[in-house]
Amino acid sequence: MAPPRPAPLPLAFLVLSLLLHRRTLEMIGSTRNSSGLALFAAKFGEERENLLAVHERALLLRSLTLQSVAMGSRAKLLTVDYPAATVWANALEPKSKKPALSKRIKGVSGATEKLGHWFCKAGLNQVATTLRVEF
Numbered sequence: 244m245a246p247p248r249p250a251p252l253p254l255a256f257l258v259l260s261l262l263l264h265r266r267t268l269e270m271i272g273s274t275r276n277s278s279g280l281a282l283f284a285a286k287f288g289e290e291r292e293n294l295l296a297v298h299e300r301a302l303l304l305r306s307l308t309l310q311s312v313a314m315g316s317r318a319k320l321l322t323v324d325y326p327a328a329t330v331w332a333n334a335l336e337p338k339s340k341k342p343a344l345s346k347r348i349k350g351v352s353g354a355t356e357k358l359g360h361w362f363c364k365a366g367l368n369q370v371a372t373t374l375r376v377e378f
Contacts, residue, residue: 249329251367253378260300280361
């Protein structure tokens with residue numbers, strides 16, 4: 244098994260702005276994983292203000308994102324390499340039980356996997372350009 248590939252830390256600041264907005268979450272859910280970030284952005288950006296709002300929401304959710312990353316790091320769910328400005332998810336410890344997720348959270352879980360896949364394929368600069376955000 245290959246070692247985990249770290250993600251650029253700035254991408255973490257987009258996750259909540261995309262997932263905690265119902266309309267955006269629904270749009271992610273209705274876009275196929277194989278369609279990619281560009282098609283999602285094209286559909287989502289049919290109304291220009293939708294894409295522009297992602298950046299504003301990311302700014303508003305900065306503090307919550309930092310708290311979430313810190314909590315994930317303390318719980319050993321994430322590893323953050325501060326000098327490299329990268330983050331990656333750790334494997335669950337063998338004895339740990341997966342928590343029972345509510346139906347509402349399960350929908351978010353699928354969307355997070357799509358975002359991870361799209362972000363991994365696109366890279367930091369392409370994500371920023373496609374979603375019209377600045378880091």
